[in-house]
Amino acid sequence: MSTSGAPATNWAGNTVFNARRTHRPSSVEELQDIVASADRIRALGSGHSFNRIADTDGDLVRLDGLPPLVDVTPPGGEGPAVTVGAGMRYDEVAGILHTAGSALANLASLPHISVAGCCATATHGSGDSEKCLAAAVTALEFVGPDGELLEVSRRSDPETFSGTVVGLGALGIVTRLTLAVEPAFEVSQHVYTGVPLTQLASAFDEIFGCAYSVSAFTDYSDGLARVWVKRRVTERDGSTRRSRWEGATPADSAQHPIPGAEPTHCTEQLGVPGPWHERLPHFRPDFTPSSGEELQSELLLPRAAAPGALAALRELGARIAPVLQISEVRTVAADDLWLSPAYRRDCVAFHFTWVKDAAAVLPVIGAVEELLLPLGARPHWGKLTTMPHADIAGLYEQAGAFRQLVSERDPHGKFRNPFVDEVFAPAYGV
Ligand SMILES: Cc1cc2nc3c(=O)[nH]c(=O)nc-3n(C[C@H](O)[C@H](O)[C@H](O)COP(=O)(O)OP(=O)(O)OC[C@H]3O[C@@H](n4cnc5c(N)ncnc54)[C@H](O)[C@@H]3O)c2cc1C
Incomplete structure (x- = not known):
């Protein structure tokens, strides 16, 4: 594991994060310990967002030090799928997937962006029949506020799964994502x-x-x-x-x-x-x-x-x-x-x-x-x-349900940050 106190910036350099420290664990167990002992923590993906959605005044954690994982064996039998490590980027995943004869339905304009960060923000490509990249997610593994490892899937959690995938980093630190795949084309x-x-x-x-x-x-x-x-x-x-x-x-x-x-x-x-x-x-x-x-x-x-x-x-x-x-x-x-x-x-x-x-x-x-x-x-x-930001929640019919989900999953606001607070303030009683 490495921990740095140096300020991190986003890819464009227009945001200097306020985080006290940035952790880079080398195993999920280390990540669980970091989360359990933090007061406030956020995951940082590849830092390609242009705003403060990933920022925190607590700790940041990057997952690109975790062992890479691309497993094309369907784990839950919900159709052809690939399970990938959350710190991986689409370009890393796509090459391996293609060699295995499989494909994702769509990609964003730039492939060097982390899978977890893209899914957390509903990143999309283009296509009349093509949904945003997060729509391919069929299951997620993540670390909850007490350092516990949790799993949700579309099949086992039909009520809340659709609220969890585009989670803005507010529901926990995602460690793995399972994505639907199709034959390579x-x-x-x-x-x-x-x-x-x-x-x-x-x-x-x-x-x-x-x-x-x-x-x-x-x-x-x-x-x-x-x-x-x-x-x-x-x-x-x-x-x-x-x-x-x-x-x-x-x-x-x-x-x-x-x-x-x-x-x-x-x-x-x-x-x-x-x-x-x-x-x-x-x-x-x-x-x-x-x-x-x-x-x-x-x-x-x-x-x-x-x-x-x-x-x-x-x-x-x-x-x-x-x-x-x-x-x-x-x-x-x-x-x-x-x-x-x-x-x-x-x-x-x-x-x-x-x-x-x-x-x-x-x-x-x-x-x-x-x-x-x-x-x-x-x-x-x-x-x-x-x-x-306070007006953005009003654009979403399910904002209230998301607020409820955040307060259930993260009752003490360990994953909250100013960006999410401003959008979903009532979830935290502020
Ligand atoms: C050059 C460029 C091209 C782009 N092209 C497109 C495009 O074609 N289409 C499009 O829609 N967008 C595009 N974007 C926007 C980009 O896809 C999003 O900003 C995306 O969120 C970036 O992913 P990231 O890993 O860098 O996330 P970050 O900016 O690092 O983080 C974004 C959010 O994801 C959360 N997050 C990251 N990892 C995890 C995790 N493991 N667990 C929980 N939460 C996590 C963070 O906490 C934060 O809230 C582009 C951006 C750039 C700079």
Whole structure:
């Protein structure tokens, strides 16, 4: 085990954690002892969140020192599954899983993010039929406030499981996750340039429904989008449908999401088929960015709001473009996870990668939110928002049930932190 008193920062460096110490246990038993003797403790995943969701004034614990675990034997007989160590990143899991002939249904844009951290915040990829990554979880093992090792599964805990998976780190330290898998598959990727944003809005269902996973990138500067189309190789090639997208031109060289940036670190394009985990993320698993010169925000809206939201963002383009690196539009299928922004509603997600200048960017995030919150937007749990945290719980029908679950699982608030307190204050009687 190692323990450090040095302040840790998140990946983007815009958050210096207030933690007194950071522990890195090398076994679950050590982790149990650390949790049992802490007053306040939070898990830190790979630190890719842009806000203070992982922060604490107590202790932080990282799980990347635990022995790696990727077990493709289905433990509970709930269908094909993989059990992974919570400190592992998707890129580590995916390579092993693929070699074993299995696949996860979807991945986020960057594969170097911890599985537990992604599931705790409802991280998602894109795809009309694809739910957020946490929806693949069928069972969790975690350490509770007294250091006890607990297990919950969709089958054995039908009442509370959907409240536990997207847990924001407030329900305990997750040590293992069991994820549903399917047979490994291949994907090919094409990029289409010059798609007018007006066309993206009017043909939204056609464009986003043309393949397994579709993303549209724009910087709102010229009214145009570039559409990344990821097809499973078994899918019928959509060339006939694609010709109906006014203005769309297939790119004849590899592209980066940010126009003009070198595509060296991007996953292979131009229709070359390849394994699911080397195509579904936009960035290659063998390139690990150690820190980021960017800030991010994202809002998830009911899918039907997509055309109205696109029109509103076009109007705001002159304010957005100067502080934006790139914006991505994705679709996310409805799930049943209480704190998922896609809880019981198909969503369109508007993501923004901003320049790393909080003073310049936050007012623009506020302007975007002023337009999109009235359309039913919910902010991504791991990204920046100007919305008062106390208002966020009101966006979730199951917030009260989650508060109740937190107070049952963690009655003395060992896993609480200021972020979760502000959102769910009544759970703690404050
Ligand atoms: C470059 C980049 C690309 C991104 N791409 C996407 C994307 O495509 N789609 C998307 O939706 N989001 C994306 N994100 C956001 C990112 O996926 C989330 O912020 C996610 O939470 C990061 O995971 P993490 O392991 O870094 O979590 P952290 O930021 O370390 O922690 C997030 C939360 O998870 C909790 N947590 C972590 N580990 C555990 C554990 N073992 N037990 C209990 N709780 C735990 C923490 O306490 C905290 O509350 C991106 C972020 C970056 C920087």
